Amino acid sequence: MKTITATDAQASLSKLIEQVNKDNKIIEIINETDRVVIMSREHYEGLQETLYLLSQSGFKSEKEADQGYTDSFEHVLVSLSSSHFPRT
Incomplete structure (x- = not known):
């Protein structure tokens, strides 16, 4: 990520806006105490x-499954029958 000072950003703000939109990059702008980012x-x-x-x-469930976090079919059945559905 490119970093520039607030003074430089202020002097070339229009150019920065064009650059961020054209390149789809994020630019960090800093001063003595703070940091911000500019993005499209x-x-x-x-x-x-x-x-x-x-x-x-x-x-989230799909993402967890893609990462290998899964439960066995038996575990799911036990969980469903014991906590989600009343017994008849």
């Missing part, structure tokens, strides 16, 4: 969508 709106919206999807329980 498209990149930001993509990150927001990813965060939303990762917060959905079904998507």
